[in-house]
Amino acid sequence: MSCPSTVFVDRDGVINRKPREDDYVKAVDEFELLPGSIEALARLSKSGMRVVIVTNQQGVAKQLVAAATLELIHQSLENDVAAAGGEIAEILTCPHIADSCDCRKPKTGLFVEAQRLHPEIDFADSVVIGDSQSDLDAAMAIGAAAIHVTSAPGDGLSPVQVESLAAAAEILLEERND
Ligand SMILES: [Mg+2]
Ligand SMILES: [Zn+2]
Numbered sequence: 001m002s003c004p005s006t007v008f009v010d011r012d013g014v015i016n017r018k019p020r021e022d023d024y025v026k027a028v029d030e031f032e033l034l035p036g037s038i039e040a041l042a043r044l045s046k047s048g049m050r051v052v053i054v055t056n057q058q059g060v061a062k063q064l065v066a067a068a069t070l071e072l073i074h075q076s077l078e079n080d081v082a083a084a085g086g087e088i089a090e091i092l093t094c095p096h097i098a099d100s101c102d103c104r105k106p107k108t109g110l111f112v113e114a115q116r117l118h119p120e121i122d123f124a125d126s127v128v129i130g131d132s133q134s135d136l137d138a139a140m141a142i143g144a145a146a147i148h149v150t151s152a153p154g155d156g157l158s159p160v161q162v163e164s165l166a167a168a169a170e171i172l173l174e175e176r177n178d
Contacts, residue, residue: 050118053074058097104134
């Protein structure tokens with residue numbers, strides 16, 4: 001994996017603690033950052049990579065997550081990364097229910113939207129960091145590399161597996177210095 005120019009980062013289970021199955025981050029105080037994730041996002045950005053967050057949030061369509069709450073959480077995330085000296089280029093959300101749109105990962109709509117906003121994005125020069133099969137499948141669909149964040153690295157589901165976003169950033173930053 002060569003050092004990418006764009007890093008697509010999943011949210012739940014990568015940046016913040018994943019809610020229980022069939023639950024959602026419904027309030028600002030339910031958004032619990034994982035250790036090192038803000039610093040990792042800032043380091044990637046400071047090294048010259050474009051950081052785009054792509055997140056499935058069907059809790060919005062289910063009316064369990066208010067759009068205003070989502071906005072507050074994402075504003076706070078952007079502020080935290082900025083305070084650490086980095087920048088999030090975009091946070092793109094699919095608020096739709098499963099099987100009703102073209103943007104819920106593993107579909108590619110969020111990635112296509114990122115490219116519309118930033119035409120210089122080259123999927124072949126991008127990496128997707130995620131904890132779900134849908135992230136890995138989306139990466140495959142756009143022709144990007146993938147890093148799988150998993151509590152059980154080495155289960156053989158994907159070529160590059162790490163335990164945290166911080167570890168993923170470490171791999172990408174090491175490659176930059178090669
Ligand atoms: Mg996730
Ligand atoms: Zn959607």
